[in-house]
Amino acid sequence: MRDHFEVRNGDAAGRIGRLSVPRAGVTVETPALMPVVNPNIRTISPSRIESAFGAEILITNSYIVHSTDDLRERALETGLHDLLGFDGAIVTDSGSFQLAEYGDIDVTTREILEFQREIGADVGTPVDVPTPPDVSRERAERELATTERALSDAESVDTGEMLVNAPVQGSTYPDLRETAGRSAYATDLDVFPVGAVVPLMNSYRYAEMIDVVAGSKRGLGRDAPVHLFGAGHPMMFALAVAAGCDLFDSAAYAIYARDDRYLTVRGTEHLEDLEYLPCSCAVCTKHSPDDLRERPDEERERRLAEHNLHVSFAEIRRVKQAIRSGNLLELVESRARSHPAMLDGYRALLDHAEQLEREDPASKGSFFYLSGESAQRPEVHRHHERVTRLDPDGTVLLTEGGIPSGDTYDAAWRVVPPFGPFPRALSETYPLTGEVPARTDRHAQEAAASGVARVVEANPETSFVLAHDDWPASALSRVPNRVETELVHDGR
Numbered sequence: 001m002r003d004h005f006e007v008r009n010g011d012a013a014g015r016i017g018r019l020s021v022p023r024a025g026v027t028v029e030t031p032a033l034m035p036v037v038n039p040n041i042r043t044i045s046p047s048r049i050e051s052a053f054g055a056e057i058l059i060t061n062s063y064i065v066h067s068t069d070d071l072r073e074r075a076l077e078t079g080l081h082d083l084l085g086f087d088g089a090i091v092t093d094s095g096s097f098q099l100a101e102y103g104d105i106d107v108t109t110r111e112i113l114e115f116q117r118e119i120g121a122d123v124g125t126p127v128d129v130p131t132p133p134d135v136s137r138e139r140a141e142r143e144l145a146t147t148e149r150a151l152s153d154a155e156s157v158d159t160g161e162m163l164v165n166a167p168v169q170g171s172t173y174p175d176l177r178e179t180a181g182r183s184a185y186a187t188d189l190d191v192f193p194v195g196a197v198v199p200l201m202n203s204y205r206y207a208e209m210i211d212v213v214a215g216s217k218r219g220l221g222r223d224a225p226v227h228l229f230g231a232g233h234p235m236m237f238a239l240a241v242a243a244g245c246d247l248f249d250s251a252a253y254a255i256y257a258r259d260d261r262y263l264t265v266r267g268t269e270h271l272e273d274l275e276y277l278p279c280s281c282a283v284c285t286k287h288s289p290d291d292l293r294e295r296p297d298e299e300r301e302r303r304l305a306e307h308n309l310h311v312s313f314a315e316i317r318r319v320k321q322a323i324r325s326g327n328l329l330e331l332v333e334s335r336a337r338s339h340p341a342m343l344d345g346y347r348a349l350l351d352h353a354e355q356l357e358r359e360d361p362a363s364k365g366s367f368f369y370l371s372g373e374s375a376q377r378p379e380v381h382r383h384h385e386r387v388t389r390l391d392p393d394g395t396v397l398l399t400e401g402g403i404p405s406g407d408t409y410d411a412a413w414r415v416v417p418p419f420g421p422f423p424r425a426l427s428e429t430y431p432l433t434g435e436v437p438a439r440t441d442r443h444a445q446e447a448a449a450s451g452v453a454r455v456v457e458a459n460p461e462t463s464f465v466l467a468h469d470d471w472p473a474s475a476l477s478r479v480p481n482r483v484e485t486e487l488v489h490d491g492r
């Protein structure tokens, strides 16, 4: 049990959590966004990130501080909080990124963790190896062994009250990520970054990103706070939270602003292409695109960075509210409509519906069927599980219509796509209270047919008649042969 992280409300595998950071004396509500602050380049000052954006936590790179004489001396003298001018929690990265980029760095895990503790970091990071996607399995395994040694070295360092990250690597091999998650979770370290996913996100490989997260989550316990390292685009926050990520870091807000890129929850726009600013933040209500384009470079970059941060924090708040309202998957579904690669990410998430189902609360606000993907949601899987536990006798009518007059059945159950059959008495229970379109589709009918099959298989002694509203062959082929089928009639 990790007592510094408390999971509260949940939706799918997403959750509202409270991460206690003892050294900073703060409790950070998750999902949380950590803006990345480069100690050398302050596009927006950390104190402004705190006061104007409400950031409770940020991340900076201790390797840059360590290898820059002036910064190192000031950090050792006055501490990192003073150096940056930030009172919240400060996470420090170790230089692993530099290791991956340049092949070599001149600090060990012990040295960098001791340095992080000395300068007053609140969450430190060992020197792991961020193995990129698509490498050979042999390399992924070899580098993972090095990362695991770094975690074991980190356990032996006296880090005091500082929390310590235990990165989860394993490239694009979900089983290695699971192994890595399990061994990271077995350490006494505190926060679990899923590493080296930036190349996946940069090339819009959201489906593989989800498989990597799902693999890592299988190895980690439910009380492990998970940081999706390098994930800073607001477009994918809802998706990643639904997969079980709690912390995000954004360098994107500043890097994108530097080349005039404007973040939205539906993707990235280039300032030169914009006729309007589709946002209600302070920057976008005070300026027109023309106005911004005419500003001096430094001011334009700062204003774009402010907008980018606003839109990112707003999306985190929207995600949190969706968890509280129990409609996170509806939000994921609408974000999935912004880009085909996001739709792939959502479909990949639904491939893990059974894994999500284990964390998803049994009852939520309401279920909205919004697309064929909704038919694969964990709530549908759970309903199928639940309904197989009932044992109706005799001859049972399963019907999409009403109960026929002169009814000779022992029971008549309703059938509602995508859920399938259920006794009428359950009609007012979640998710059967969900809203489904009057114009149903093949995916919903196929899922309902799978529900029929589950009930029929669970009750071999019972006879079933299915009255369906003209289901296609792809749905009817899922219904066991021993079920008598007929069409529901008009005026039902």
Ligand SMILES: [Zn+2]
Residues within 6 Å of the ligand: 279, 280, 281, 282, 283, 284, 285, 307, 308, 310, 311
């Ligand atoms: Zn804006």
